[in-house]
Amino acid sequence: MKNKYTSTAIAMYINYFVHGMGAIILAQNMTYLTEQLHTDKAGVSYIISALGIGRLIVLYISGVLSDKFGRKPFIYLGMITYIIFFAGILLSPNVTVAFIFALLAGVANSFLDAGTYPALMECYPKATGTASVMIKAFISAGQFTLPIVIGFLVSNGLYFGYSFIFCIIIFVLNGIFLIKRVFPVANEVKATESVEEIKSEDEMKHKPNFWIEGISLIIIGFTATATFLVVQVWLPQYGKEVAGMIDTASLKLISYYSLGSISAVVVTSVLVKNLIKPVRFVVIYPLISLVTLMVLWMFPTPTTCMIGAFSIGFSAAGGVLQLALAAMSDLFPTSKGKITGMVYTASSIASFAVPAITGIISKTSMSNIILFDAGVTALGIVLGIIVNIRYNIMMKSN
Known part of the structure; x- marks a missing residue:
């Protein structure tokens, strides 16, 4: 039987397609923004850091309030706030004003997360892993699409701001579409429901x-974000300075990175549906990342950079x-908005702390940035092992 929330889910996924563009739109338009804001690339980077700060400010409380007041209001708050960000950047005369609007982008992201992730888990209670990871597919699709849009604008000598207006138009149309969409009742899962939302309490050895596993998964929110953020920000520079790639080739590494992300969503969504529990991936995938990072560090060639970009x-x-969030919701199913806030607060800390830390490290060696990323990823693996051990203890053997 068809899920009655399918159209609702589609609308929520479209929001993350736009969010994917919003996450990189400042960096992609850096040249034009330096002129408009009378600053340099460091100034635009400073503005970009505001996204992580804004996200952190309201994420936890918005998650708690989402449990109380429902998912739909927070999704609309996110969409409206994002529209203000896109329009505000185009109207900003200087770095200070742009920084304030960038803070709003982070706030908008938090509102969307607090409403969307719990809502999707409630729309698809028996496929929380698949429903959650599909968000990443739409984010990656947005990040893949925006450079194409900007390339079209540049090649035709059109106003760079049309890329921002393009995002606004999608949000407005999607907002209209979302008006009559229905949402499931928030936190319909009862406290007696347990891991994977399909096991009864008497099947568990321990609660x-x-x-232990809660805090571990929250910290994984930090390590997982740090792992891909370092590559997203620094791999093109690493390819150029260490691997000897030319500018155009090094910039294309992010395209390989996006393709890898999209491919993973397709593979993972199939695996988590029937074959492998979401909790297993918080060890498997970071382990692949760690091996990749060490190969990049030891053998910095154009080929390893291209393969490494896809692999990461x-x-x-x-x-x-x-x-990680899906595993958290399986273990603690009664406060999805609250746990979303916790995991994504850790992710937000990484989004502004990691660029600052790696910026300092870059003054020593680009290779040291890769080593730093490997260290953070290794921590994530240890935490993932702890979570899986605890998970196995809680569930009886078949």
């Missing part, structure tokens, strides 16, 4: 312990964060 896109950016 989940928030201070697949294993780190392809949904580890979403799968």
Whole structure:
């Protein structure tokens, strides 16, 4: 039987297609923004850091309020706030004003997360991993599409701001479409429902312990984000300076990265549906990322950079964060908005702390940035192992 929330889910996924563009739109338009804002690339980078700060400010509380007031209001808040960001950047006369609007983009992201992730889990209670990781597919699709849009504008000598207006138009149309869409009742899962939302309480040896697997999954929210963020920001520069790639070739590494991410979503969505539990991927994928990072560090060639970009896109950016959240919701099913806020707060901390840390490291060596990323990823693997051990203890053997 067809799921009555399918059209609702489609509308939510479209929002993340636009979010994928919004996440990179400042960096993609850096040249034009330096002119408009009378600043340099460092100034635009400073503005970009505001996205992580804005996201952190309201994410936890918005998750808690989402549990109380429902998902739809927060999705609309996210869409409206994002529209203000896109329009505000185009009207900003200087770095200070643009920074404020960039903060709003982070706030908008938090609102969308707090409403969308719990809503999707409630729309598809028996496929929370697949529903969550599909968000990453739409984010990646947006990040793949925006450079094409900007390339079209540049090649035709058109106003760079049309890329921002393009995002606004999609949000407006999707907002109209969303008006009559129905949502499931928030937190319909009862406290007696357990891991994977299909096991009964008497099938569990022990109840989940928030201070062990809960905290571990929250920290994985940080390590998973850090792993792909370092590559997203620094791999083109690493390819150019360390691997000896030319400018155009090094910039294309992000295209390989996006393709890897999209591929992972397709593969993972199939695997988590019937074959492998989401919790297993919080070890498997970071392990692939760690091996890839070490190969990149030891053998910095154009070929390894291209393969590495795809591999990191697949294993780190392809949904580890979403799968960690799905595992968290399986273990603690009664407060999905709250746990979304917790996991994504850790992710937000990574989104502004990691660029600052790696910026300092870059003054020593680009290779040291890759080593730093490997260290963070290794921490994520250890935490993932802890979570899986606890998961196995909680569930009886077949």
